[in-house]
Amino acid sequence: MSTTVVAGCAPAVLQRVERAISHRSGVILHAVGSPLPSNAMTMLAATSSGAAAPVDVVLLGPDVGAERTAAWVAELAALSPHTSVVLLGELGTAELLAALRAGVRDVLGSAAEVDEVRTVLERAAHTAAERRTTSAARVVARSAPTVAPRVITIISPKGGVGKTTVATNLAVGLSAAAPNSTVIVDLDVQFGDVASGLHLTPEHSVLDAVHASGDDTMVLKTFLTPHSSALYALCAPEHPAGADQVSGDDVALLLGQLARQFRFVVVDTSAGLSEHTLGALERTTDLLLLCGMDVPSVRAMRKELDVLDELGMATANRRVVVNSVDSRSGLTLKDIEGMLGCPVDVSLPRSKEVPLSTNCGVPLLAAGSRGSAAKELAKLVALYCPPRARRKSAFRRGAAKRADAPVLADAGAPTAGSAASPLERRGMLNVLGVR
Numbered sequence: 376m377s378t379t380v381v382a383g384c385a386p387a388v389l390q391r392v393e394r395a396i397s398h399r400s401g402v403i404l405h406a407v408g409s410p411l412p413s414n415a416m417t418m419l420a421a422t423s424s425g426a427a428a429p430v431d432v433v434l435l436g437p438d439v440g441a442e443r444t445a446a447w448v449a450e451l452a453a454l455s456p457h458t459s460v461v462l463l464g465e466l467g468t469a470e471l472l473a474a475l476r477a478g479v480r481d482v483l484g485s486a487a488e489v490d491e492v493r494t495v496l497e498r499a500a501h502t503a504a505e506r507r508t509t510s511a512a513r514v515v516a517r518s519a520p521t522v523a524p525r526v527i528t529i530i531s532p533k534g535g536v537g538k539t540t541v542a543t544n545l546a547v548g549l550s551a552a553a554p555n556s557t558v559i560v561d562l563d564v565q566f567g568d569v570a571s572g573l574h575l576t577p578e579h580s581v582l583d584a585v586h587a588s589g590d591d592t593m594v595l596k597t598f599l600t601p602h603s604s605a606l607y608a609l610c611a612p613e614h615p616a617g618a619d620q621v622s623g624d625d626v627a628l629l630l631g632q633l634a635r636q637f638r639f640v641v642v643d644t645s646a647g648l649s650e651h652t653l654g655a656l657e658r659t660t661d662l663l664l665l666c667g668m669d670v671p672s673v674r675a676m677r678k679e680l681d682v683l684d685e686l687g688m689a690t691a692n693r694r695v696v697v698n699s700v701d702s703r704s705g706l707t708l709k710d711i712e713g714m715l716g717c718p719v720d721v722s723l724p725r726s727k728e729v730p731l732s733t734n735c736g737v738p739l740l741a742a743g744s745r746g747s748a749a750k751e752l753a754k755l756v757a758l759y760c761p762p763r764a765r766r767k768s769a770f771r772r773g774a775a776k777r778a779d780a781p782v783l784a785d786a787g788a789p790t791a792g793s794a795a796s797p798l799e800r801r802g803m804l805n806v807l808g809v810r
């Protein structure tokens with residue numbers, strides 16, 4: 376998906392542009408009517424807030440005015456470096472030179488026919504898409520971690536208990552400490568909603584990443600969707616059927632690759648122990664177990680813990696979060712700890728703010744909430760990245776030796792403490808009747 380903005384053009388030109396791009400699916404046309412905004416920044420801001428896709432092409436027509444065309448081109452180049460700017464109109468030599476120096480990509484005469492408009496806009500869009508991809512890859516490449524990565528996998532036996540809520544908030548919180556070095560992966564491959572929780576419109580998904588990237592990390596990075604909090608997201612495919620094309624081995628390979636490039640890899644999963652979740656567990660350094668404040672949820676969690684122990688997947692770094700804590704539930708945290716046989720690390724209160732943030736696609740930690748749920752979520756982030764380290768933002772040399780550093784020295788190696796091989800584990804799961 377990409378957006379083409381047309382500004383300062385007569386309705387007849389706009390019609391030709393419409394016809395020129397009508398055959399290209401995924402291109403949104405955004406026409407800026409008169410009166411024109413006072414500058415390019417205002418125009419771009421108005422367009423971007425309404426556009427679900429990046430602005431790849433801006434076509435500036437005669438109404439922008441000869442005197443300000445070059446200034447707009449220069450402004451657009453500074454604000455959105457990947458965008459291709461095309462001019463339309465009869466320009467004088469001096470004007471043309473100024474626009475070229477400011478970075479204009481191409482020029483069309485006022486009478487250009489549909490075919491010519493199509494060729495020029497397609498070329499401009501292609502260049503912009505290439506620039507966009509390369510710059511995203513460069514940003515991620517610069518951020519390759521210098522300390523051992525942490526792959527934090529959020530699991531729960533039941534759905535609807537808050538995995539995605541916790542995963543998106545944790546990722547946003549960690550990204551504040553490790554900007555451009557945190558990635559969230561949606562392994563609820565059938566019905567994942569990380570994209571919705573972060574208000575993203577991904578162009579690519581886990582499906583593309585596992586099939587097209589092979590072992591090439593540079594290619595893999597081009598499938599990530601950037602989020603405004605300097606976080607990257609690898610979202611679930613649009614259609615549930617895509618899940619069949621991703622195996623547990625694909626997932627393990629994918630997370631290994633990401634862990635070589637990112638400081639924090641946060642993995643959201645579907646309910647239970649699916650093949651994808653088991654693949655993720657092979658690369659997990661930190662397991663985050665989530666349950667609700669009700670007996671069925673806690674019982675199911677106890678069973679899941681038992682299964683993980685039987686499979687030799689008792690990772691050293693294990694945290695337990697109880698969500699939707701409510702004093703009127705008839706259960707106490709002590710009861711839950713007793714049933715689980717381990718301490719509860721964080722208890723998230725039931726809060727009206729949470730569904731609101733889900734519906735808006737803005738995690739509480741991205742919205743700067745000061746409510747009780749946000750405070751507990753911040754505590755959770757601190758378990759993986761203490762505030763001291765977050766203040767420094769950049770990770771110092773030797774930080775891997777800190778007490779909170781992951782047990783796993785090599786993200787490519789199986790999980791510490793694993794007794795069985797990946798295949799054995801899956802086989803054992805079949806025996807246990809767990810999918």
Ligand SMILES: Nc1ncnc2c1ncn2[C@@H]1O[C@H](COP(=O)(O)OP(=O)(O)O)[C@@H](O)[C@H]1O
Pocket residue numbers: 531533534535536537538539540541698699700723724725726727729730731733734748
């Ligand atoms: N602490 C909470 N208080 C109130 N609502 C919550 C809380 N945690 C999660 N929710 C809501 O519960 C729903 C399911 O959460 P979600 O994170 O999608 O669960 P899962 O990923 O486990 O299926 C969402 O609408 C979310 O806003």
Ligand SMILES: [Mg+2]
Pocket residue numbers: 538539540563567568643644
């Ligand atoms: Mg979910």
